[in-house]
Amino acid sequence: MDQTNPDWVPTLHMGYSEIRTSHSDRHRRRTQRQQKKALVGGFHNGAAECEGEASAEVTTEEQPEMDTTEEQHHNNLVILAEGQICVGQVEAEVTGADAENGDLRERQTDQRPTNDCVRCVQSRAEINRLLEENRKLKSLLDKTELNENFLKGDMEKVKYYTGLTCFAIFMSVLDNVKAFLPTSKKLSHFQMLLLTLMRLRLDLPVQHLSYLFNVSHKTLSSVFADTIDVLYARLGILVHWxxxxxxxxxxxxxxxxxxxxxxxxxxxxxxxxxxxxxxxxxxxxxxxxxxxxxxxxxxxxxxxxxxxxxxxxxxxxxxxxxxxxxxxxxxxxxxxxxxxxxxxxxxxxxxxxxxxxxxxxxxxxxxxxxxxxxxxxxxxxxxxxxxxxxxxxxxxxxxxxxxxxxxxxxxxxxxxxxxxxxxxxxxxxxxxxxxxxxxxxxxxxxxxxxx
CATH class of the missing domain: 3.30.420 (Nucleotidyltransferase; domain 5)
Structure with a gap:
């Protein structure tokens, strides 16, 4: 065999039967990563242990030099069989864990509608209570704000505060004069007419009316005078011959x-x-x-x-x-x-x-x-x-x-x-x-x- 010939090509002992050390290092690193994942997941421990044992056996049984391809093939079959056994065990454990988790999720799903229904009923009851309380407070506020609801539907109150016999007559007077009443930021036209009639009917002091309508003494006196002027101009003809x-x-x-x-x-x-x-x-x-x-x-x-x-x-x-x-x-x-x-x-x-x-x-x-x-x-x-x-x-x-x-x-x-x-x-x-x-x-x- 002329190895010095330029056309010579080696054909024996080319290194295909050897197991390189880099393969075992990669396998070790992969095993370590799987073990870390098993610790986090909680149910991969069995698979990691089985694969660790298989890798240990492979490491101990590996020989730095193998002469024949049959021995390598035999060893690979052994490792594959053992790996399949470990994987089967891991899959069984994972399947069991999944079944347990499925049962737990089913129980939680069964309990969740009941809990949700209870919360909905409680929330709805609380909302209804708050709405009813809000309605009552608004009703009380309307009665104290001296607006239309203060007199509406109560003839005795209309007679006492205005001297008129019913609320319809009061609103008729308001409809005839409201277009000519002055504008105010704090008093509506209804309140202007009401405070004027209240002062005529009950002779309430200006200061007292100021507190009732939440305006200043000067503002109320001015509104009273202006309202009397408008009433005199618009309704004075009702005293006629x-x-x-x-x-x-x-x-x-x-x-x-x-x-x-x-x-x-x-x-x-x-x-x-x-x-x-x-x-x-x-x-x-x-x-x-x-x-x-x-x-x-x-x-x-x-x-x-x-x-x-x-x-x-x-x-x-x-x-x-x-x-x-x-x-x-x-x-x-x-x-x-x-x-x-x-x-x-x-x-x-x-x-x-x-x-x-x-x-x-x-x-x-x-x-x-x-x-x-x-x-x-x-x-x-x-x-x-x-x-x-x-x-x-x-x-x-x-x-x-x-x-x-x-x-x-x-x-x-x-x-x-x-x-x-x-x-x-x-x-x-x-x-x-x-x-x-x-x-x-x-x-x-x-x-x-x-x-």
Whole structure:
């Protein structure tokens, strides 16, 4: 064999029967990695041990030099068989562990719907409780916030706070004036009207109302004045003199039996106390000998049905009833043939006669010892019918603000107008009285009229 020949190629002992050391090192590293994974997984320990034993046997049985391919093949078969045995054991253990884990998951899955259902029921019950509590708190808050829910559905509360008979009338008034009311960041139009009527009806102090509506003293005073101005401009016409045919069509029977259908109006005067003016002339003009204090006097006219058809401007308490009647303009509304019922202090026969009308007053003796029988009957009839005027005046007095002593600033003419702020308040109280049922005639005992 010429090994020096350039074409020579070795064919024997080329190293294929040797086991390189690098293979055993790689196997050892792989075994170590599997052992580490088995420690983490918890169920690969058996496989790692079996493979470790197999590798140890292979290591001990390996010979650095093997002469034949048959021995190598035999050893490989032995290692493969032992590895399959170990792998079978590992697979059995893994299968058992998987079965146990499957049973555990099934039990957890069976228990989870029950737990979830319990939690859902508890959560739903808690949500319902919170919603109910929230609803009750909102209801209580609405009752204390003085909004629409404060009066809605409670007629007694409406009567007490506003003087009106029902919530529908209140909302009707609001619909007629809310477009003209000033805007406010803290008060709604509903609250503006409510606080105005509350002050008229109950004469609540401004400071008290400020706390109720959570506004400043200045803001509430300004809102009250502005609301009165709007009410006076929009609803003041509700105190108006009716047409004669309307009066005759709705004349109560008790008036018809005594005076026919000619009674147009029943007049009387009342006084409102005021502060003492600093000006001497004003002090003399406002002092009332009848009341013994400083007052403003108003003439009020009431129809036979009990509606207020006339209210004069304020006059000093010193003015007589006759003087006010002649100067307030009520005589200009009389028609020929009208009958005016008045008290004996109204000596206005001459002035009424100038309008071709007639005034009926209770008779008085005028120096005689007693009255004639005819005068007694007429006086009794007039006094009986004039009771209705007193009842209407009492109804007007339900607005307690008119019972208090009015400040001097309310007696001054409003800017650009010929009426005072007290005149506006007085007229609005009469308007509110007209919105209430008549105290003279029941609503179903007389015909209605479009006037």
């Amino acid at each position: 009716p047409e004669r045919h309307c009066l005759q069509a709705t004349m109560p029977p008790q008036f018809t039996e005594t005076f026919g259908n000619q009674v147009a109006i029943i007049v009387d005067c009342f006084e409102i106390r005021t502060e003492r003016p600093s000006n001497l002339k004003a002090r003399a003009q406002t002092y009332s000998h009848y009341k013994g204090t400083h007052t403003m006097k108003y003439l009020i006219g009431i129809t036979p049905q009990g509606a207020i058809s006339f209210i004069s401007k304020g006059w000093g308490g010193r003015a007589s009833d006759k003087h006010i009647t002649e100067q307030c303009g009520i005589l200009n509304k009389l028609l020929p043939g009208d009958v005016v019922l008045a008290d004996r202090d109204f000596d206005i026969s001459d002035a009424v006669g100038m309008m071709c009308a007639e005034v009926k007053i209770p008779a008085f003796t005028r120096g005689f010892c007693q009255l004639d029988a005819k005068d007694i009957e007429n006086t009794r009839a007039i006094a009986h019918l004039r009771i209705h005027v007193e009842r209407v005046i009492v109804l007007r007095n339900k607005f307690k603000m008119l019972h208090t002593t009015m400040p001097i600033r309310s007696l001054l003419p409003c800017e650009g107008e010929d009426v005072t702020f007290l005149d506006k308040i007085m007229r609005m109280c009469c308007v509110l009285v007209n919105m209430c049922p008549s105290v003279v005639v029941k609503p179903d005992t007389h015909e209605t009229c479009s006037c």
